[in-house]
Amino acid sequence: MTLATEDEEETPAPRKWRRIAGWTLGVVVGGPLIAFWVSYLVLDVRSPQEVLAGLGKTVALQYSDGSELLKVIPADGDRSFVPYAQVPTKLRDAIIATEDPTFWDNQGFDPTGIGRAFLTGVGGGSGITQQYIKKSTGDEDATLGRKFAELVLATKITQEQSKEQIFESYVNIISFGRGTFGPAAAMNAYFGKKLDNSINWSEAAFLAGMIQSPSVHDPAASGDIHASRRWEYVRDKLVSRGYVRSGEPMAYPGPEVQPPSETRAGRLTYDEFHVKQQVLAELEQDGFPLNRLQQGNMTVETTLDRGMQDAAKKALRDRLAGEPAEFRGALVAVDPMTGAVRAYQGGEQGVRDYASTPHALGSAFQPFTFAAALRGGARPDQPVPAPAKVEFLGETFQYPDVCGARCTLRTALVKHAEGAFAGLAKKLGPDALSDTARQAGIPDAVDGAPTLREKDGYLIGPGIAIGRYPLRPLDVAGAYGTFAADGRRATPHLVAKVRDESGAVVWEHPDTSRPAFGGDDVSRRVAGEVTAALRTGGGPALQTGEAEHGNSPDYQDAWAVGYTPQLATAVWVGSDDERRLKDANGKKLTGDVVPADVWRAFTAAARPR
Numbered sequence: 001m002t003l004a005t006e007d008e009e010e011t012p013a014p015r016k017w018r019r020i021a022g023w024t025l026g027v028v029v030g031g032p033l034i035a036f037w038v039s040y041l042v043l044d045v046r047s048p049q050e051v052l053a054g055l056g057k058t059v060a061l062q063y064s065d066g067s068e069l070l071k072v073i074p075a076d077g078d079r080s081f082v083p084y085a086q087v088p089t090k091l092r093d094a095i096i097a098t099e100d101p102t103f104w105d106n107q108g109f110d111p112t113g114i115g116r117a118f119l120t121g122v123g124g125g126s127g128i129t130q131q132y133i134k135k136s137t138g139d140e141d142a143t144l145g146r147k148f149a150e151l152v153l154a155t156k157i158t159q160e161q162s163k164e165q166i167f168e169s170y171v172n173i174i175s176f177g178r179g180t181f182g183p184a185a186a187m188n189a190y191f192g193k194k195l196d197n198s199i200n201w202s203e204a205a206f207l208a209g210m211i212q213s214p215s216v217h218d219p220a221a222s223g224d225i226h227a228s229r230r231w232e233y234v235r236d237k238l239v240s241r242g243y244v245r246s247g248e249p250m251a252y253p254g255p256e257v258q259p260p261s262e263t264r265a266g267r268l269t270y271d272e273f274h275v276k277q278q279v280l281a282e283l284e285q286d287g288f289p290l291n292r293l294q295q296g297n298m299t300v301e302t303t304l305d306r307g308m309q310d311a312a313k314k315a316l317r318d319r320l321a322g323e324p325a326e327f328r329g330a331l332v333a334v335d336p337m338t339g340a341v342r343a344y345q346g347g348e349q350g351v352r353d354y355a356s357t358p359h360a361l362g363s364a365f366q367p368f369t370f371a372a373a374l375r376g377g378a379r380p381d382q383p384v385p386a387p388a389k390v391e392f393l394g395e396t397f398q399y400p401d402v403c404g405a406r407c408t409l410r411t412a413l414v415k416h417a418e419g420a421f422a423g424l425a426k427k428l429g430p431d432a433l434s435d436t437a438r439q440a441g442i443p444d445a446v447d448g449a450p451t452l453r454e455k456d457g458y459l460i461g462p463g464i465a466i467g468r469y470p471l472r473p474l475d476v477a478g479a480y481g482t483f484a485a486d487g488r489r490a491t492p493h494l495v496a497k498v499r500d501e502s503g504a505v506v507w508e509h510p511d512t513s514r515p516a517f518g519g520d521d522v523s524r525r526v527a528g529e530v531t532a533a534l535r536t537g538g539g540p541a542l543q544t545g546e547a548e549h550g551n552s553p554d555y556q557d558a559w560a561v562g563y564t565p566q567l568a569t570a571v572w573v574g575s576d577d578e579r580r581l582k583d584a585n586g587k588k589l590t591g592d593v594v595p596a597d598v599w600r601a602f603t604a605a606a607r608p609r
Contacts, residue, residue, distance in 0.1 A: 059293045061279060063306045064340075064496060070272050072179075072280070072290070080184045084168035088199045091183055094208035095171065097237045100127035104163055129157060132170040135291055175291055176207060177214025178260050183207065192258050201244055202253045205234040215281040215290070216447055220260050220351040226447045228252040259351050271313060274346030274353040275304070275494070278474075282495050286507065293498075298506070301497040303340035308333060311605035312343040316571075319598045323584050326575045327594075330354035331602060332473045332492075333569040336481035339490030339512060341474070342567065343606070352576070358446065358470030359572050363416045364545030364559040364591065365437070365467030367483065367530055370413050372428050372436035374526045375517060380410045380533055386420040393430065395462035397422040410533045416545065418466060425465035433464050439516045441479035441489050442471060451475075467547060473570040480561050481568035482516045483530045484541070487523025489516035540564065542599065544591030554580035555588055560595035567606060571595040 059072040096103050106127060126134065157166060176186030186207050187195040209230040210217050219227035231252045238244040260273065268276065279302060280290055293300070312331045320327050332355050333343040346353035374380070386403040389396065403417035412420035425433055434452045438444060442451055450457040452469045463469055478492035491512040498507040515523040534541040542562030549556040557574040558581075573595045575581060581589040 057294045057297050059290070060299045061276065062299060062301045063304050063309075064302065064342075065306065066301070067306060069302060069304065069306075070268065070276060072276060072293075073267070080182060081172050082168075082182055082184050082195065084164045086195070087168070087171060087183060088195065088197050088204070090199055090201055090204040091195075091207060092167065092171075093243045094201070094204040094234060094238060095211065096128070096167075097241045097243055098208045098234050099131065099211060100129075101237075101241055103128050103167070128170050129166055132166065132173070133157070135170075135173050173291070174211055175214055175289065176210045177218045179290075181291070186210065189260075190257050191253075201235075201238070201248070202231075202250050203256075205238060205250070206231050206253055206257070209234040213281070213284050215277055215284055218260075218277075219254060219257055221277040221281065221353060221356070222447055223352065223357055224252075224254045226449065227257075228254060229449065270348045270350060271345055273351065274355065275302075275344055277353065278344065278346075278356060279494050282493060283498070286495065286509075288498055288507065296506075297501040299499045299503075300495060301499065302494050303335075303342065303496045303509075304344060304494065305342040305606075308343040308602075308606045309345070312345040312602050313348075315598045315602040315605065316345055317348065319594060319601065320573075323594060324582070326579070327573060327581070328354050328575055329595075329598065330357075330473045330572045331569065331598065332477040333567050333602070333606065334477045334481045334492050335490075335566070336484035336563060336568050337488070337490065337513065339478060339481070339492045340496065340509075341477075341492055341494045343569075343602070344474075344494060354572065354574075355473045358451075358472050359557045359574055360470050360547030361467040361476065361559060362545045362547030362555070362557060362591075363418065363421075363467060364476070364543050364561050365464075366413055366416065366421050366545070367480070367534065367543055368437040368440060368442075369421050369424055369428070369433055369465075370409060370533065371440065371483075371517070371526050371530050372432045373409060373424055374529055375436060375522075376428060376432065378409060380529050381408045383407065384409055384412060384420050385423050386412065386417050387423050388419060390419065390422040390426055390465075392422060392426045392465055393462040397462075397465065410536060413533050413543075414536050422465045430460035430464050434460050436517070437479065439489070440482045441491075441516070442475055446472060446475070467545065473572045476559075476561055477568050477570035480543075480563055480570065483527045483534075484563035484565060484568045485513070485527070487516050487520070487525075487527035488513045534562070540603070542596070544596050546589070546591050549578060549580045552580065553588075555590065556581055558589045558591040558593075558595050560591050560599040562599060562603075564603065564607075567603070569599055569603060569606075571599045571602070573598070 061069040061072065063069050100106070172182045175181055176183070176189070178189045180186045180189045184195040187193055187199065187203075190207065191203060216222055217227055217230045235244070235250055239246050244250070279300060283289070283293065283300065288298070292298075312333065316329045316331055320329050328347055328349055330347055331343060331345045332341060334341050344355055346355035384407055386401055386407040388401060389398050397419070399417075399419040399422070401417075401419060402415050403412050403420050407417060407420055411417070437452060445451060451471065452464060453459065454461045474492055478490070481492075482489045489512075493509050496509055497505050500506050517523040517526045531541050534543055540562050541564070542560060545559045545561075546555040547557035548554070556578050557572065559570065559572055561570045563569065573589065583589050583594060587593075
């Protein structure tokens with residue numbers, strides 16, 4: 001008698017499952033390895049010279065009707081190849097400390113970002129090698145396929161080139177903003193100097209800080225307050241990573257930064273420059289930085305209406321013509337239903353964009369307090385106290401009684417009763433006011449800086465009671481637009497679509513409209529009652545307002561913000577710095593005079609015929 005072997009004893013079914021398991025393991029392990037190897041052989045990275053040669057393409061910006069708005073034209077001499085040995089050590093260290101602190105030791109990619117992409121299908125952060133690959137290929141989509149190709153190319157380039165060669169390629173094709181590529185062009189554009197070892201740590205930190213988002217971090221676009229915060233971030237990285245000794249003298253080099261050369265050369269008017277900067281900043285956030293647009297020869301369709309843009313420019317120019325020379329103005333008009341910006345005027349007086357610069361809203365903040373009270377159960381015509389003196393969060397507010405003995409929420413809003421609204425702020429609490437403004441559309445932060453907060457970025461102080469916290473006209477127009485849209489909030493935006501060289505749409509702004517104050521019914525009720533109060537007397541839904549100069553009775557910012565069902569418009573008038581402002585007649589600047597005149601002129605011209 002013979003004994004059966006192990007194979008003879010095993011039934012066919014287990015053998016089948018073992019074969020399936022073996023094949024599955026082979027596919028799971030071997031498939032990616034084969035794909036990696038094939039990709040390794042097929043994919044390649046272009047040289048920086050090839051990339052630079054392909055960057056000299058014009059990017060067209062269009063109005064919403066497809067007509068030409070402006071063109072982003074590469075400036076002559078805005079790029080020159082800088083060998084690694086000629087990149088100053090301080091600038092090189094600042095870039096590496098900020099963008100990729102493990103650059104000298106890593107294998108060319110970020111394992112955490114790759115792992116996140118495989119798990120979620122969304123890309124993660126990238127080091128210098130990965131950034132170079134993205135810039136050289138022009139593919140910056142946050143997809144699993146792109147991350148896989150990036151992993152292959154990062155491995156390949158790290159094996160084939162030295163770290164010095166990789167850094168040299170990277171630093172020469174990245175944009176530092178203002179149409180520049182490479183450190184030499186950047187040093188000239190921002191500081192008017194040649195790139196050499198005379199560069200100091202402050203300048204190096206400034207240039208390194210531009211790389212992440214140049215259209216946003218440029219002080220000409222966002223102001224020195226934002227740019228200095230970005231500079232401080234880079235400085236802190238240099239100190240924490242041992243490049244700079246703690247306590248070594250460094251100062252934000254804002255006074256040394258040159259204004260953008262393209263405006264000096266007359267290529268764009270100032271108001272066109274502001275539109276271009278705002279559109280490019282928005283595109284960067286949506287995954288379309290300038291170099292990607294240039295390499296793809298893409299066209300950008302904006303939301304701007306040609307007629308409304310001209311009307312906004314004329315309304316501001318005509319009304320400010322007879323006012324003091326220090327007066328500045330801005331106007332933003334938004335489609336309430338979609339958030340599409342139809343007119344965007346940041347001023348004609350210089351490179352500062354007043355439409356995207358925060359200014360104190362003053363009593364034009366009152367509709368948000370009114371809405372907060374409605375959300376808390378109040379009714380528009382219920383009586384409210386109008387105290388002459390209010391103690392709120394450690395500050396004393398004193399205002400004359402302009403509301404009368406029968407003061408209601410509605411009459412307090414109509415008469416700009418500061419005392420009544422200070423009392424409301426105390427009753428409702430600062431969080432309720434802040435939350436309501438955010439639900440209406442005021443963003444949590446702008447360029448990384450929290451809104452509706454003290455300078456520490458956390459506390460809400462007494463200033464929220466009187467609209468002391470600065471807000472951008474762009475955001476204010478969008479938030480008032482929520483009231484115009486029956487309580488549905490939509491994010492303000494200037495970019496509608498991006499088209500490739502063939503005209504095909506490669507990106508389109510998503511629909512962001514949604515109820516602002518809870519459900520549809522609650523949002524509709526709150527918005528409807530705010531609108532009815534603003535229209536008391538039969539006029540338009542318009543709120544004028546002023547922001548005080550310090551604790552004085554004089555004003556430094558004046559607003560007119562209002563809406564029709566088709567358009568929400570914010571007008572700001574003020575100056576470059578904090579000062580008491582009087583109009584051409586010697587009277588205190590108030591929102592119901594100069595800004596209101598601009599608002600009415602624009603709204604009349606923009607009304608559908």
